[in-house]
Structure formats: structure tokens, C-alpha cells
Amino acid sequence: MQADHHTDFLIVGAGFSGLVVAERLASHGWNCVVVDRRPHLGGNAWDRSDAAGVRFHPYGPHYFRTNSHRVREYLSRFTDWHETRYTVNSHTHGRDWSFPVNLITFEQYLGRPSTTDEFEAWLAQRRIPITHPANSEEAILAKVGREFYELFYEGYTLKQWRRHPRDLDASVCARIPIRTTRDDRYLDESFQALPANGYTTLFENLLAASPRVTLHLGVDFDEAKVRWKHRHLVFTGAIDEYFGRRFGPLPYRSLRFEHESHDAETLRQRVAISGKPGFWQPVLQVNHPDPSVAWTRTVELKHATGQQLDSTVVTREFPKDWTPDDEPFYPVPAPDAREAYLRYARLAAEESNTSFIGRLATYRYYNMDQVTAMALNEADKLIDHYGSH
Ligand code: FAD
Ligand code: UDP
Numbered sequence: 001m002q003a004d005h006h007t008d009f010l011i012v013g014a015g016f017s018g019l020v021v022a023e024r025l026a027s028h029g030w031n032c033v034v035v036d037r038r039p040h041l042g043g044n045a046w047d048r049s050d051a052a053g054v055r056f057h058p059y060g061p062h063y064f065r066t067n068s069h070r071v072r073e074y075l076s077r078f079t080d081w082h083e084t085r086y087t088v089n090s091h092t093h094g095r096d097w098s099f100p101v102n103l104i105t106f107e108q109y110l111g112r113p114s115t116t117d118e119f120e121a122w123l124a125q126r127r128i129p130i131t132h133p134a135n136s137e138e139a140i141l142a143k144v145g146r147e148f149y150e151l152f153y154e155g156y157t158l159k160q161w162r163r164h165p166r167d168l169d170a171s172v173c174a175r176i177p178i179r180t181t182r183d184d185r186y187l188d189e190s191f192q193a194l195p196a197n198g199y200t201t202l203f204e205n206l207l208a209a210s211p212r213v214t215l216h217l218g219v220d221f222d223e224a225k226v227r228w229k230h231r232h233l234v235f236t237g238a239i240d241e242y243f244g245r246r247f248g249p250l251p252y253r254s255l256r257f258e259h260e261s262h263d264a265e266t267l268r269q270r271v272a273i274s275g276k277p278g279f280w281q282p283v284l285q286v287n288h289p290d291p292s293v294a295w296t297r298t299v300e301l302k303h304a305t306g307q308q309l310d311s312t313v314v315t316r317e318f319p320k321d322w323t324p325d326d327e328p329f330y331p332v333p334a335p336d337a338r339e340a341y342l343r344y345a346r347l348a349a350e351e352s353n354t355s356f357i358g359r360l361a362t363y364r365y366y367n368m369d370q371v372t373a374m375a376l377n378e379a380d381k382l383i384d385h386y387g388s389h
Helices: 016-027 069-075 103-110 116-126 136-144 146-161 170-174 199-208 221-227 264-274 335-350 368-386
Strands: 005-012 032-036 081-083 088-092 095-099 191-195 213-217 228-235 252-262 285-287 297-299 312-321 354-356
Touching: 005 016, 005 221, 016 032, 016 199, 016 213, 016 228, 016 368, 032 221, 069 368, 088 146, 095 103, 095 146, 103 116, 103 146, 116 136, 116 146, 136 146, 136 170, 146 170, 146 312, 191 199, 221 228, 228 368, 252 264
Parallel strands: 005 032, 005 228, 032 213, 088 285, 228 354
Antiparallel strands: 081 191, 088 095, 252 312, 285 297, 297 312
């Protein structure tokens, strides 16, 4: 096939990385074509509503959070925010526990009220002295000791990754805060909020503000690279796929999701369990470390969106071995996987007029704010290099 069109930048992937870099380049006068093989924009952050208007995250919960002033300011051009508390329980040994581990969890463990001082003294006796944890097992043993590690982390991690915590980087389990106060928020970042009308609207607003960006959905890179002659390529898909998996596929973890809508009548019957009229479960997310449960978490996004509706949507997330027919949802943060990635990264460094950004192209377990920052930085570099048009 012959290239029948020209563009300045061809951008593969219409997720956070691809759309942010496109918007920045377009604001400097460059024409950008963004393609995505999926039938929608937004990548894994894409959201939608069910028939009753309840917004949910088809690819699993996407809790926006950031410490970056630049990222927040930038995205605020395209959305208002609904500031929210992300609250999570862990369901194991037949009951709900406050999670991440905090003073309330400790009180549940003791079966009586306690104090920060008592909890800290208890932890000081339980913690295993490991100064530089080399993996996720050591990271948690060093923070809370064996009881809480076995209760909340070991089973969940095995289920999620089909790897033992000792075969994963320390940073995987260390993502989750541990506190000796009653602060039970799942995350630590200073800004925690969802786009007021959802991620899809945020991306639509970004495109509406960028007439030089053209989006083509349902178009694969293989087709796009021959269809659009371009001066520079920004690739945000999987790096091993870009290189034809010539060194073999990188390891990924995949997921399957089940979404269930529940009407007002069902929710009336659930009040005894949820404790909140109009909700299916008591908190936004319930984690399931037990191996007897096939899914890892049950999410009811309505707790975080603040939507005032009398029905709801509940999502269960089932971990899955990745095959080339699955979405590569997670790169595997472990030394062996990183070694394998570096072979591809060396090839990437030799590609001319091509940038590799985002979670899949850099094979990093990055959150949305981190890939946004990466895209902003890459756009700065490209504008430095090519100038404005
Ligand atoms: P993606 O969103 O993956 O977008 C890449 C796009 O490229 C995809 O749409 C894909 O279809 C397209 N593509 C790939 N290859 C090709 C090709 N060859 N041709 C055409 N198109 C192609 N982050 C948070 O900050 N908070 C959270 O709570 C959070 N929860 C998450 C939960 C789950 C289950 C998952 C999987 C991720 C979560 N994340 C979360 C991470 C977040 O999804 C990513 O940081 C972010 O979406 C990465 O954006 P991206 O543009 O790099 O990649
Ligand atoms: N984790 C765990 N128990 C939990 C929640 C998380 O052991 O109840 C571990 C698990 O290995 C998981 C990691 O901590 O993959 C990071 O959790 P997070 O909720 O941030 O995962 P994500 O939202 O990225 O899937």
C-alpha cells in the first residue's frame, strides 16, 4: 500500500500518553494523526455509563492522583475535578478489614480500641529488620511483619501476578501506604480526584481544543505506518510488539472484567450489607486476598464519582495469564522482565525519528499522572528539536 496522506507526527495509541503529546505538538502548529486499534479513545482509562447513566471503568478502577502541580494544571484545562476519598476494604478470613493497614485495621485485629503508640510498639516487635528490601515480600515484612503480610499481601499478590512477592520488585507492594493513624485512604498523593464528567469527556475536550489533531479509531500501527507519511513517530503501544517480538514476548499480566448493573430494588435489599442506601458494598473497593475467590477486587465506582443515582455498577477483576490475544494490562515489575525489556530498549534507542513513551512502550508500571508527565516532557523535547510550525 502507498502512503496516501502526510502528517507531521504519527502517534500510535490514543491513551493518556498519545493524546497528551498530540495536544502539545498541535498547540505548536504541528499536524498530528493519532491512531488506536481499539474502537474508542482513552486507552485503559476510557470510561462509559451503563443504560441507567452510572459511570464505570471498563478496564478496571482508574483512581486519579498526583503530587505534580504541572500535571494537575495541565489536565485541568480539559476537565473540572470531583475530589474524592478512595476507600478500600480487604475481605479475608470471613470478614472485612480496613485497608491499607492503619490503626483501624490493628483495632480490628485486636478486637478492641487501641492507639498509635500501641500500634507502633506492636509493629516494632513484628517488623523484620531488612534495611534495603530486595523484593515485595521483604518490603512488607520490613514494614508490618509476617501476620499482616500473610493476611493481606501474600495471597493477593500471588493471585494478581501468579508470582510470589519475593519474585517482584519491592516497589510493587510498597505502592500501598501503611499508616499507624486512622487515615484509611488507599493512596498518599496530595491531589486525589476523578475528572468531574469522566476521562472520556476529558479526552474529548482535549481533542476539541486541538483542531490539528485527527483521531482514527480501529486503525492498527501496521496499517497507519503505510497510510500516513510522517516526519516523526510517537509509539505508545507494547515495545516488544513494535519490534516483532524478535527476542520473544515480554511478560505481561492480563485481566478479565465482569460488570454488573444493579437496580434500585436490588440495592434496597443490599442495605444490610452495604450499610448505605443506593450502594452494593460499603466502600469503593473490596480486595480479595483469599485463593478461594477467583477475582482480586470488587469495585463500585459510584462511591467515588458522587453520582446521585439509585442504581449502580459493580466490577469484578479476574487476573489472567497474558497471551498475544489479550490486552497487556501490566508489565511485570521484576528483574528478569526488566532484563528482557532492556534488549528491546537498546533497539528503541537506535530508531531514528521515533519516540517511545507510556506504560507499554517503556515497560513501566506507571500511573496516569506519571505517563502524563512523561508525555509533557517528550513534547518539550520534540518542540525543542523541531521547533514550532
Ligand atoms: P494505554 O492507556 O495502554 O494506551 C495505549 C493505547 O495504544 C491503547 O489504547 C492501545 O489500544 C493502543 N495501541 C497499542 N498498540 C497499538 C498498535 N499496534 N496499533 C494501534 N494502537 C495500539 N493509573 C492510575 O493513575 N490510577 C489507577 O487507579 C490506575 N488503575 C489501573 C488499573 C488497571 C486495571 C490498569 C491496567 C491500569 C491502571 N492504571 C492506573 C494505569 C493507567 O491505565 C496507565 O497509567 C495509563 O492508562 C497509561 O496510558 P498510556 O497512554 O501509556 O497507555
Ligand atoms: N496488593 C496486595 N494486597 C492488596 C492490594 C494490593 O498484596 O490488598 C499488592 C499487589 O501485589 C498489587 C500491588 O500491591 O499488585 C499494588 O496494588 P494496587 O492496588 O496499587 O494495584 P493496581 O491498582 O495497580 O492493580
